[in-house]
Amino acid sequence: MNFEKMRSRIFGLEDRLVEDELYRIVWEEIESNKIDPAARARSIEEGAGDEGKTRAAYIKHRVRRLKTEFEIHQRELNEKNERAKEAVDKKSAEKHPKTCSLCGTKLGLFNARGSLCASCSKKILKTKRFVHF
Numbered sequence: 001m002n003f004e005k006m007r008s009r010i011f012g013l014e015d016r017l018v019e020d021e022l023y024r025i026v027w028e029e030i031e032s033n034k035i036d037p038a039a040r041a042r043s044i045e046e047g048a049g050d051e052g053k054t055r056a057a058y059i060k061h062r063v064r065r066l067k068t069e070f071e072i073h074q075r076e077l078n079e080k081n082e083r084a085k086e087a088v089d090k091k092s093a094e095k096h097p098k099t100c101s102l103c104g105t106k107l108g109l110f111n112a113r114g115s116l117c118a119s120c121s122k123k124i125l126k127t128k129r130f131v132h133f
């Protein structure tokens with residue numbers, strides 16, 4: 001099963017409906033003779049010679065595997081996107097370094113979260129103290 005296609009089929013569905021869709025996908029696989037060897041081996045073991053039990057077990061194992069494989073695929077995709085985003089953020093931080101909003105001094109990368117340089121924030125702190133006491 002192609003994961004992109006699978007995502008488009010289950011995207012935005014409620015959990016219960018996602019599961020139904022997975023069963024539908026597995027059924028389509030069976031009808032087109034795409035049998036997953038791992039799920040097949042497990043189902044034969046579980047069915048212990050009973051044809052009906054083996055079939056039922058196959059569907060159960062295949063749905064579970066499909067779910068797990070898709071989750072792994074999703075996780076890898078998210079990590080990839082996260083890394084790409086970090087790279088873009090880093091690049092843009094290098095291109096547009098933050099500056100102090102009072103004096104315009106360039107702020108270091110570690111200071112990038114705040115908007116004031118060290119000396120301006122000290123001044124502000126002093127002023128506040130002066131106002132308060």
Ligand SMILES: [Zn+2]
Pocket residue numbers: 100101102103104105116117118119120121
């Ligand atoms: Zn400053």
